[in-house]
Amino acid sequence: MNRKIIKNVNILTMNKEKEIIENGVVAIRDNLIEAVGGAEILEKYKAEEIIDGRDGILMPGMINTHTHAAMVVFRSLGDDVADRLKKYIFPLENMLVDSSLVSLGSRYGIAEMLLSGVTTFTDMYYFEDEVAKAAKELGSRAVLGETVVDFPSPDCEESYGGLGYAEWFIEKWKKDELITPAVAPHAPYTNDSQHLQNAFLLSKKYNVPMIMHVAEMDFEIEKYKSEYNMTPVQYLDSIGVLDNNFIAAHLIHVTEEDINIIEKRDIGIAHNIGANSKAGKGVPPLKEMYGRGLKVGLGSDGPMSGNTLDIITQMSLVGKIHKLFNKDRTLFPAREIVEMATIGGARALNMDKYIGSIEVGKKADMAILETSSVNMQPIYDYYSTIVYSANAGNVDTVIVNGKILIKDKNFTEFNFAEVREELKKLREKIKKTAEKLV
Ligand SMILES: [Zn+2]
Incomplete structure (x- = not known):
């Protein structure tokens, strides 16, 4: 059993009531969301890893x-x-x-x-x-x-x-x-x-x-x-x-x-x-x-x-x-x-029973958007901030199936730089072929 806790986040649950929890806490046990709420979760659960969301916005992936x-x-x-x-x-x-x-x-x-x-x-x-x-x-x-x-x-x-x-x-x-x-x-x-x-x-x-x-x-x-x-x-x-x-x-x-x-x-x-x-x-x-x-x-x-x-x-x-x-x-x-x-x-996709919202029992698929970048303040409405102020570069942390894949805007394991270099090499071949089509 592995447990992670995310604290200091403003949670857009996207549950039926569209509940928002400010200064919220989420507990993840293995690949599932175990608890969603406030500071009481910190007292109730012991975790192997605590992620400080730094006042970011936590939303379903x-x-x-x-x-x-x-x-x-x-x-x-x-x-x-x-x-x-x-x-x-x-x-x-x-x-x-x-x-x-x-x-x-x-x-x-x-x-x-x-x-x-x-x-x-x-x-x-x-x-x-x-x-x-x-x-x-x-x-x-x-x-x-x-x-x-x-x-x-x-x-x-x-x-x-x-x-x-x-x-x-x-x-x-x-x-x-x-x-x-x-x-x-x-x-x-x-x-x-x-x-x-x-x-x-x-x-x-x-x-x-x-x-x-x-x-x-x-x-x-x-x-x-x-x-x-x-x-x-x-x-x-x-x-x-x-x-x-x-x-x-x-x-x-x-x-x-x-x-x-x-x-x-x-x-x-x-x-x-x-x-x-x-x-x-x-x-x-x-x-x-x-x-x-x-x-x-x-x-x-x-x-x-x-x-x-x-x-x-x-x-x-x-x-x-x-x-x-x-x-x-x-x-x-x-x-x-x-x-x-x-x-x-x-x-x-008919997958709403297990993904799409931050609710207990669902798969732990979620993203944290940081709120410290210049385009992210001030915040009066979290939804408006995401739709009209944010961009993809504000995504700080990404978890899929309980696993932290992105932290501090970088992959925890995957070697992205290597793939980017391969892509640049392939570009030369594609460019030559494409020139014949125009
Ligand atoms: Zn298409």
Whole structure:
């Protein structure tokens, strides 16, 4: 048995009552939260380790509900290219993506997420086994889905090879403490209905999530309108692949009827406003979806799309863009945005029973934001400070599954400098290949 105590912190519990405990104390026993309260905990429990939070803000670890971490190796490439996915990203990936690139990119991307207080992330990419190994090496919690597409991909020579890979991958990781394996058909337009149904059967067989980009692209909307006179959400519902294990990224172009379907099927929503605004794709009707009590979490999308992996940046954008779009400054008070970043994300992933809030019995996944940096004072409202004043660089301490991974803004064990040097070396190779595409 190992016990740690964190003292001298202002705790945003994100429990049902949204309780805030100033000058609070948390006891962690092994990988679980044992006690949450005030000074009485210090008297009641003896600990091997006492962490002084130095008047910081302790919050549940943030949850990134949609990314492609390894794509960090391509960050800042071709940012302003038109029709970027088909003309740039897919060809680039086919030329360059291999297991060593995914391994390196994942280690770098997961490091960036942990340093910013993200303790659980959802990823879909190729060679997802490398992402799982990287998450284990760094100690992050993750929901990982192998990509399925209707063309040969970097890790499968045959179209739809991702389905076979996914089954092998799910079998391999299904019992892991930190990894939740999943299947991830890339999008409705890169899979036919038969294979989407096969992916769904796989998710049913193993009771694992099915992750997909949905209602993101203009051409996607036009395709389903002309071929089926349906929206992508209606089409997916008509072929029977939507249920509460389904995590949909984006959902930008959705109608009132779509929102009814999303509610009825209890789908998780990964809202990626940073990437969506940068691509000029549109603003999803988040006001309606959140207002209906749907399972809304926040995502960064891949760092080639959104250029960041942290959730603090997303929170600020969620507030600003939706207020602007709706011309309503009262929309989404900061507390609701922190909720989406924590327990909301946990609900979207169906993991809210054991992560997403600081409550006794939950997994000890949490982050401390220091409050001594110039941008952090004064504090009148902790939620507003996190959403509008803080940045990823204010995250000081990060704990996942009871283990201290980041302390004083640095890794306790992982050698980040080594990975950064490897990434710089890979940049030369990627640069040469990318030049051929422009
Ligand atoms: Zn994506």
